[in-house]
Amino acid sequence: MTSIRAAVMVAPHVPIELRELPTPALESGAAMLRTLYSEVCGTDVHLHAGRLGGVPYPIIPGHVSVGHIESLRGTVTDIEGQPFREGDLVTFLDVHETCGACYECLVTKQTTRCAHRKVYGITYGVADGPLGGWAEQIWMKPGVKLLRIPEGVDPIRFIAGGCGLVTAIHAVERAGVRLGSSVVVLGVGPVGQAAIALAGLSGAAPIIAIGGPDSRLDFARRMGATHTLSLDMPADDRALAVRALTGGRGVDIVIEAAGVPTAVTQGLDLVRDGGRVLVAGQYTDGGPADFNPHHQLNRKHAELIGCWGCDYSHFHRALQVLADQGRDLPWDEGISARFSLAQANEALAAVASRAVVKALIVPYGE
């Protein structure tokens, strides 16, 4: 293949275009992935709205993807030291080039805050090469972390979890959800649905999903929510309902995956004294939130915790969960639409309008 067809986001608000990119020459340790599925994520909507800083437009969107290794040079191994081979079905950690040499990598040990990190589909430009998933092939630069899709995991189920799943893995871990935790999940988009599932697999109960529309609340129940509350209900009534389910106290843990600033404030109302609100949904700047530090934080002895990005371990756990503890959950019911590369604008519109929970780009059809 001498060129690669890709859907290119030229600039914010400008229609996505199909372009042909030259296939890169592979250095040792590099590989090309033939794209099976690439996700259309809320982040892509943000990208198209110009809500993220530092994006080197034009870019090829698509950060979480799955595909087969089309070609590789030299030896590329997994974390067990097993070499990958052509034809292997894999995904990859979209975060690349965390430097391993800065304060964040070496002292605070939070690689998600490494200033040198690059993210496929977001912070690589078209000029850098085919480094986004909305393309026939994706260039795995040397050092990109590939992960095998385990036997028994249908790739459609992995991509259905996708970016929301790895984000939720990080959120649920940092929130400290464990057996017996009572949990509210604010928001029933991809992150919220995955957080519901993971809370359930962690032994939390009750798990109260708050969001809308009703079809998403139905899905939330199939993913593990024990109770759902609709946004049609006034916020005060929702708070009363949460208290009624928790001895009047509020829940141990709130996971905010709604994306609007007011959700953070509401989270502080729904958590019990000494509980924790994990903020995972404020991925872009939605403006300020108000809160009362006396009533909602100091006196409550509460914790409000931000959660940014993900690392290899979250992809690792995500695959384990799909293959094992969570194998019976209906992950792929969250996918409502599939689009070809040529339909990337429609895909984006569908997600932006919330008409679908999640859409996929399927370059070669199914």
Add this chain to the structure above:
Amino acid sequence: MTSIRAAVMVAPHVPIELRELPTPALESGAAMLRTLYSEVCGTDVHLHAGRLGGVPYPIIPGHVSVGHIESLRGTVTDIEGQPFREGDLVTFLDVHETCGACYECLVTKQTTRCAHRKVYGITYGVADGPLGGWAEQIWMKPGVKLLRIPEGVDPIRFIAGGCGLVTAIHAVERAGVRLGSSVVVLGVGPVGQAAIALAGLSGAAPIIAIGGPDSRLDFARRMGATHTLSLDMPADDRALAVRALTGGRGVDIVIEAAGVPTAVTQGLDLVRDGGRVLVAGQYTDGGPADFNPHHQLNRKHAELIGCWGCDYSHFHRALQVLADQGRDLPWDEGISARFSLAQANEALAAVASRAVVKALIVPYGE
């Protein structure tokens, strides 16, 4: 003694009056304390301004106090099982009647949120008996936790630490300050000064105190601040100064002891990515604070943690620190004024006007 003279706060905004209260008959396990010193704390100013809910006025203020055991009935022991005797110099945990039988006491194990807790000088009324420190004697009801002032600790130094010290012990512990932590302390009143001292004893560096006036910043340096920044400097410049001292990143830990809602927001600006802001100063409702959950929490991977009240362990540690690690610090320099019971109104006014850091009620003079 058949009656006890006490300074009584009749109601918010009403001048404090001297009253004679009958000496209670001691049940077994009870004691009377002859008051040596009782603190005039910012809380007393709040009480007089009517800023706390559920206060059964009229009350005898004074929650942290020190005195000699005047009389006792039956056996009252310390945590080592050693009986107290008349004449012993002691303080006591002002928090009483945490029930040991509710969800907070038994399941979440945060007795500071027990709904049944009573606090000497705050939530007991005059009708309940002499249960506040601004009095000649204080009634130690059965079950009140008495603590010996260790040999070598001048009681004036204990009361100089007082309520601010035990609050700061809790805050520094919950903030996780440890060897090598970089710390900002917002506010240089009693809680802030104690937090500065404790951070220093914990091996933190740098310790940047932010507040005013200059005399308090001078004191902060003597207590262990390695740097001070005045409120006369614009907030943005202070943020730049903190960054200049921390490789451009902000500090590991901010301890908010300033008491104004904007301090919480500023704290989120001063902390590094992945750092922690401990909110200890929002003891009363100062209104809402604004913050940007995207920039200041989610993307920063930061933690914002409320800290309410204290328990026995914090008094225990406070006495240890005064006797041992912190014995060379100038705790008592923070006390700028002493007042008789009859001067309680002047004492309150002095603290309210911030003319003094801390004032004492000294019923029997010195």
Add this chain to the structure above:
Amino acid sequence: MTSIRAAVMVAPHVPIELRELPTPALESGAAMLRTLYSEVCGTDVHLHAGRLGGVPYPIIPGHVSVGHIESLRGTVTDIEGQPFREGDLVTFLDVHETCGACYECLVTKQTTRCAHRKVYGITYGVADGPLGGWAEQIWMKPGVKLLRIPEGVDPIRFIAGGCGLVTAIHAVERAGVRLGSSVVVLGVGPVGQAAIALAGLSGAAPIIAIGGPDSRLDFARRMGATHTLSLDMPADDRALAVRALTGGRGVDIVIEAAGVPTAVTQGLDLVRDGGRVLVAGQYTDGGPADFNPHHQLNRKHAELIGCWGCDYSHFHRALQVLADQGRDLPWDEGISARFSLAQANEALAAVASRAVVKALIVPYGE
């Protein structure tokens, strides 16, 4: 009822006798429980063998029990403040009189190490009253913590979990088992079986149960073990099998519930570098264990953690798990035999011989 029939353990190695005890006069806050079931636990075997120190024989064994409130005086409330009424089906925290006033209760905050704690069925003597479960009625002294058996929880299922379940709740919590943890459980008696169930409900995988005989391993699989290894297999082969299931590394967490000292050493062989071995099974002195601190601890960067006793929160969680997350598990299949008070010696013999996993004393039959 003017007297209460009880099975009394007169002294170690001496047959248990039936005795009539006077019914105590109830002080305010006290209650009498009509015993529905009382457990025959491994501890009772230890008691009869004289393996525990400080036991005031003669005693009435039976620490975990369930029954109906026969009578009560004054007001006795649950942690929500709801009063109990005659006829309520309850269990109770067998640990009583933690003092709330010692170093362990107030400073280290580990009430399981309070020197003043008393345990029903173990550290109360017959002379103290009917304070053990192997009796028609059990005296709930004022302050004993009663817990309602939730609607929908068959009491047979609670007692089937019993002491092993609350011990395992503590162990799994202290071990930090969470979604994705790989776990070995050493021992498939009551504690081990409950630990297996709780690990599964916490999202652990794989969960490898090691023990015997085969019938217990079968039960372990129904409780949630994903793999079982028999003691018939040499220890080295078991270690190889565990490594084969964990990429050659060993598991994240080992829970020792076997009760023989060599299990601790084996646990250190089965855990991965940086993993944790939680020791819950060394309830009595089985003699010393050998280990190599270089290879098995220092170089492994491993943690070996002891877990003693339980508190109210563990009973609380146990009831929640039975009512909710774990409602579909076959808890009561672990009960192999029921005995009348008169058959207490047979009950003890059955447990001692490991002929049954768990036996019950059922004073009034079923």
Add this chain to the structure above:
Amino acid sequence: MTSIRAAVMVAPHVPIELRELPTPALESGAAMLRTLYSEVCGTDVHLHAGRLGGVPYPIIPGHVSVGHIESLRGTVTDIEGQPFREGDLVTFLDVHETCGACYECLVTKQTTRCAHRKVYGITYGVADGPLGGWAEQIWMKPGVKLLRIPEGVDPIRFIAGGCGLVTAIHAVERAGVRLGSSVVVLGVGPVGQAAIALAGLSGAAPIIAIGGPDSRLDFARRMGATHTLSLDMPADDRALAVRALTGGRGVDIVIEAAGVPTAVTQGLDLVRDGGRVLVAGQYTDGGPADFNPHHQLNRKHAELIGCWGCDYSHFHRALQVLADQGRDLPWDEGISARFSLAQANEALAAVASRAVVKALIVPYGE
């Protein structure tokens, strides 16, 4: 310089020889360090006794060293991104080539257990180049983490802390020492002395050093021990003395830095219920230790924690401590002897015989 003189450990038990090694050609990102000081550590004694596995003799010993950059190629930066220049005074993380791609690096996030890590002076052979400190120059391969010796830190003080200091930083951090912790340090060699200092800087009290001979206990007191107990005292008496200093309970934290297996067992006797024993001293296989899992672990609710190796963050903190919190401690009093390259055998003998606490190799004299 076309060749580099180095002290080469040919094989265990064989006298060290002086050899001339060719100066390597520097690839981009590499540097040569002109050795100012290199440490003679207990590890070097172990190496010469053949007590470590997998060592590619002949080797150049010397893992912690300090020197000036003699030459460099391309750009080498510190963690702040500041380039190093010739003449800079630096040390370096002796651990190299942690892979960033294995289970330990990516999932358990404990790079000290990365199987690919190499250690200067230990796991590099002479054939690999001048990769040990007992040489005129040390080859900094690309990717080696260099750290500046901060202004105001005399390099002799850094090397005096040396390997023991970074090991102790890790140990004290993993042990969770904090303000008010009571601590026993077992062993008063380089690791123990540094642990004593760091515990003091962390606000621990009391700090009880146990070891010998008396000259080392004197040094321990100058480093911050509040009490010392000699090995001349029987172990039981030492245990009594520790209890007498801790209300009969034992200490919160024991740091084992003694290196003999029995110290681990003793540590479990000296720690309070619920306390923690951190094992840092079992760096080589000294054989098995006995302990009683019932009395010393399960019933005590205690934690026994192994601590292996160190990473960049520990070097970072060590330099901060020397420059700041610990600048007034007599670090360099621990150095009793300095040797030329030609005297490497004498240096080793002096450390092996415990005649000195620490010896230095000083290739160019002082």
